[in-house]
Amino acid sequence: MRAWEISGAFGLDNLKLVTREEAAEGAPGRGQVRLRMLACALNYRDLLMVRGEYNPRQALPLVPLSDGVGEVVEVGPDVTRVAVGDRVMPLFAQKWLAGQPTKGDLRSTLGGPHDGTLQESMVLSEEALVRVPDYLTNAEAATLPCAALTAWSALVEHGAVRPGETVLIQGTGGVSIFALQLAKLLGARTIVTSSSEAKRERARALGADETIDYVADPSWGKTAKELTGGVGVDHVVEVGGAGTFAQSARAVKPGGTISLIGILSGGASKILLTPILMQNIRVQGIFVGHRAGFTAMCRALDEHAVRPVVDRTFPFEAAPDAFRHLKAQKHVGKVVIDVAG
Numbered sequence: 001m002r003a004w005e006i007s008g009a010f011g012l013d014n015l016k017l018v019t020r021e022e023a024a025e026g027a028p029g030r031g032q033v034r035l036r037m038l039a040c041a042l043n044y045r046d047l048l049m050v051r052g053e054y055n056p057r058q059a060l061p062l063v064p065l066s067d068g069v070g071e072v073v074e075v076g077p078d079v080t081r082v083a084v085g086d087r088v089m090p091l092f093a094q095k096w097l098a099g100q101p102t103k104g105d106l107r108s109t110l111g112g113p114h115d116g117t118l119q120e121s122m123v124l125s126e127e128a129l130v131r132v133p134d135y136l137t138n139a140e141a142a143t144l145p146c147a148a149l150t151a152w153s154a155l156v157e158h159g160a161v162r163p164g165e166t167v168l169i170q171g172t173g174g175v176s177i178f179a180l181q182l183a184k185l186l187g188a189r190t191i192v193t194s195s196s197e198a199k200r201e202r203a204r205a206l207g208a209d210e211t212i213d214y215v216a217d218p219s220w221g222k223t224a225k226e227l228t229g230g231v232g233v234d235h236v237v238e239v240g241g242a243g244t245f246a247q248s249a250r251a252v253k254p255g256g257t258i259s260l261i262g263i264l265s266g267g268a269s270k271i272l273l274t275p276i277l278m279q280n281i282r283v284q285g286i287f288v289g290h291r292a293g294f295t296a297m298c299r300a301l302d303e304h305a306v307r308p309v310v311d312r313t314f315p316f317e318a319a320p321d322a323f324r325h326l327k328a329q330k331h332v333g334k335v336v337i338d339v340a341g
Helices: 044-051 144-158 174-185 197-205 220-226 245-251 274-278 291-304 316-328
Strands: 002-006 015-019 032-041 067-075 087-090 121-125 129-131 166-170 189-193 210-212 233-238 252-260 282-285 310-315 334-338
Touching (some): 015 316, 044 316, 067 144, 129 291, 144 233, 144 252, 144 291, 166 174, 166 245, 174 233, 174 334, 189 197, 189 220, 197 210, 210 220, 220 245, 245 252, 245 274, 316 334
Parallel strands (some): 166 189, 166 233, 189 210, 233 252, 252 282
Antiparallel strands (some): 032 067, 032 121, 032 334, 067 087, 087 129
16 A cells, blocks of 8 residues: 655655555454545644654654545454444544543544554554544545544533634634634634635635734734624634734633634743733633544534535645645645545
C-alpha cells in the first residue's frame, strides 16, 4: 500500500510518497479491523506537525493527518461493532471513548504521535471507529473526526449553547464553519469575523447573522459586543490564540464562555487576567472530543441533514499541494484528499 510519510526531517519538502508492505501490519487481531482508506482531510494541526512546530520531538517517520474515512475490508476475531463493507471514521484520540480524558487517551492521537490517515490502509481497534451517516459522501465524512467534533464539543458538550444565545466565531476554516453550522442548528445568533469580503459573504450564505472585518476593525471585540446591544456574546469560538484572545475577552458577556481551540495567531502571550476574574468568564480548552460525543454529533447531523463544507478535494498523489492550499488560508471549510481515487 502507499502512504505519505514525513521522513528524515520535518518540513513539507520531506513529505514523501512511499510504498509499505500491508502484510507487515499482519492480519487484524482480536477486536481489530482493516480499513481501506477512502478520503482524509487536513487540519491546521497537521500543517504544524509536518513543519515540526507542533511537537519538535515527534518521532519520524510519521504518516500525517487525523481526519479520515475508510471502508472495513477485514475483521479480526470477536469484532461486533462494525462489519465488512461499513464506512467508518477513526477517532482522533483512539482510546478516548467517553468522560474526562486520561493522559493515555490524549497520547493516543492519529497524525502524531501515531501514524495518521494519509495512507491507503489502516488496522485499528473497532472501539476507535464511528459509523458514517449514510447521506454523507466520502469527502464530507472525512471532515468530521476532528473539525466537526471540536465544534460540537465546544458548543454542545461544554458550552451548552441554547436557542437565542449569540456565538462569535473567528474565521471560516474547518472548525469555524462547523461551529457556524452547529450554532444555527442550535438556534443561536452568529457573528463571524473574516478579513475577506468573499469569505464573509460565504459565511452569510451559510447563516451568519452578522460579519466583521477584523482587519478594517481592529477593535472587533467591542463591535461584536455592540451588536448584542452592549450585553456581550454568550460564547466565543477562539481559534486565533494569543493574538485574538484579548478581543475575545472584550466581546464576551459577564459569565460567558471562551472556547480556546486554535493558535493561528500564536500560542504565547501576556494575558490580562482581571477581566476574566472580575466578569466571571469561563475559558474552556477544547481538545477535539470523545467517541460518545462523536456518536451524538453524527445523530444530530443525520437528523438535520447538515452537509459539511468542502472547499477543495485533491488527489492522493497531490497531497503536498493540499497542504500548500491550507497554508495559503484562502479556503472556506475543509480541504480534503481523495485516497481511493
